[in-house]
Amino acid sequence: MKKRLAILGSTGSIGQSTLDVVRRQAERFEIVSLTAASSVEALAAQAIEFRPKIVAVANQEAAGRLRALLPAGLRSLVAHGAEGYLEAAAGCGAQVVVSAMVGAAGLLPTLAAVKAGLTVALANKETLVAGGELVMAEAARGGATILPVDSEHSAIFQCLLAGAPEEVARLWLTASGGPFRQLDRQALAKVTPEQALAHPNWSMGPKITVDSATLMNKGLEVIEAHWLFDQPYDKIKVVVHPQSIVHSMVEFVDGNFMAQMGPPDMRLPIALALNHPRRLRAVGPSLDPGKLAALSFEEPDPERFPALGLACQAGRAGKAAPAVLNAANEVAVRRFLAGRLGFLDIASCVEAVLERHPGLPADSIGAILEADRWARAEARAWLDRRGS
Ligand SMILES: NC(=O)C1=CN([C@@H]2O[C@H](COP(=O)(O)OP(=O)(O)OC[C@H]3O[C@@H](n4cnc5c(N)ncnc54)[C@H](OP(=O)(O)O)[C@@H]3O)[C@@H](O)[C@H]2O)C=CC1
Ligand SMILES: CC(=O)[C@@H](O)[C@H](O)COP(=O)(O)O
Numbered sequence: 001m002k003k004r005l006a007i008l009g010s011t012g013s014i015g016q017s018t019l020d021v022v023r024r025q026a027e028r029f030e031i032v033s034l035t036a037a038s039s040v041e042a043l044a045a046q047a048i049e050f051r052p053k054i055v056a057v058a059n060q061e062a063a064g065r066l067r068a069l070l071p072a073g074l075r076s077l078v079a080h081g082a083e084g085y086l087e088a089a090a091g092c093g094a095q096v097v098v099s100a101m102v103g104a105a106g107l108l109p110t111l112a113a114v115k116a117g118l119t120v121a122l123a124n125k126e127t128l129v130a131g132g133e134l135v136m137a138e139a140a141r142g143g144a145t146i147l148p149v150d151s152e153h154s155a156i157f158q159c160l161l162a163g164a165p166e167e168v169a170r171l172w173l174t175a176s177g178g179p180f181r182q183l184d185r186q187a188l189a190k191v192t193p194e195q196a197l198a199h200p201n202w203s204m205g206p207k208i209t210v211d212s213a214t215l216m217n218k219g220l221e222v223i224e225a226h227w228l229f230d231q232p233y234d235k236i237k238v239v240v241h242p243q244s245i246v247h248s249m250v251e252f253v254d255g256n257f258m259a260q261m262g263p264p265d266m267r268l269p270i271a272l273a274l275n276h277p278r279r280l281r282a283v284g285p286s287l288d289p290g291k292l293a294a295l296s297f298e299e300p301d302p303e304r305f306p307a308l309g310l311a312c313q314a315g316r317a318g319k320a321a322p323a324v325l326n327a328a329n330e331v332a333v334r335r336f337l338a339g340r341l342g343f344l345d346i347a348s349c350v351e352a353v354l355e356r357h358p359g360l361p362a363d364s365i366g367a368i369l370e371a372d373r374w375a376r377a378e379a380r381a382w383l384d385r386r387g388s
């Protein structure tokens with residue numbers, strides 16, 4: 001029997017890598033739904049190739065453009081808006097939902113999949129940053145399984161198999177350090193979006209690539225690890241590893257470390273999650289340790305990359321602080337990518353919004369969405385006051 005997959009965000013970097021895995025292991029998977037925001041040409045091509053039961057886009061206008069690109073027999077598959085995404089996630093018979101939209105937009109459909117008790121292959125870390133407590137509680141209640149796709153969390157998931165939960169001393173998340181690892185603050189103030197989008201090791205969508213450059217990505221991943229692996233923030237550490245070969249490590253109480261290595265190719269953690277609990281034949285390039293010149297590690301620098309500290313602070317603060325951090329960051333990254341904001345101002349904007357955060361709760365989906373809305377409005381107001 002083939003596994004039935006829903007892919008939320010199928011036109012993005014993770015979505016396309018997932019479909020590449022599906023092509024290479026076609027005997028294992030059937031696609032039941034695909035979604036995008038507005039990339040209708042790419043989505044139409046995917047729908048024609050994979051013949052899902054439903055394709056969903058952001059709004060009616062995109063749905064109209066998509067229908068015009070599809071052959072008559074496929075036009076009735078098109079849905080749109082929040083309802084369309086919910087149906088794609090939990091209303092079309094999927095067994096495994098690949099959560100790969102970008103940003104907090106992924107929260108509602110991912111939560112729907114969790115509530116339906118499905119297996120979620122989670123790339124969309126913002127879901128756990130904004131709604132970790134709620135999502136994990138719903139997973140426990142409804143029996144959903146959340147499998148990590150994010151490379152660091154996939155590594156930790158694998159390393160944890162070496163010991164019992166009470167034997168874990170610390171989780172060590174590796175960070176590449178991004179393209180600006182060696183720049184001083186003066187140089188950082190002048191970097192362009194184009195430079196920020198040139199990640200040294202990974203090919204990814206624009207938002208996460210900028211997050212990698214600020215180290216906000218690692219901060220979001222600390223919060224993601226807290227929820228996925230039920231570990232306190234004191235036990236989650238970050239170490240810079242510029243080669244992105246060691247994807248993360250677990251330190252056990254007896255002093256032994258387990259590390260997971262592999263080529264920097266997301267098809268590996270994706271295939272691991274899709275085939276869980278089995279390991280199937282490789283879907284990407286192999287790694288030849290004899291050809292690795294060096295693996296190096298260094299401390300992250302909180303002065304040049306304050307976003308990491310802000311995220312850890314928000315995680316420890318709890319309630320809606322992580323949702324606020326995430327929403328402000330999404331707004332600031334968008335402005336930076338539009339060429340309207342300096343690189344260092346991304347963290348400044350997030351910090352300013354967090355400082356004004358009145359300790360909003362995050363005990364329901366309504367409260368989380370309200371905190372997200374509040375933070376976006378605050379971030380825009382802060383940026384507008386600066387003329388950004
Ligand atoms: N790329 C990577 O290697 C990794 C990514 N991740 C995480 O996975 C997620 C996806 O990242 P990535 O694939 O790089 O992102 P991309 O920007 O490449 O793709 C995002 C996908 O989400 C869709 N989308 C964008 N905005 C919305 C919205 N408001 N509502 C619904 N759908 C939307 C896009 O559609 P459209 O094409 O129409 O815009 C696209 O299909 C992120 O949370 C990221 O942090 C985690 C680890 C690694
Ligand atoms: C591939 C992946 O999981 C990304 O989250 C990646 O880790 C980003 O690289 P950084 O280590 O530079 O944030």
Ligand SMILES: [Mn+2]
Pocket residue numbers: 150151152221
């Ligand atoms: Mn990652």
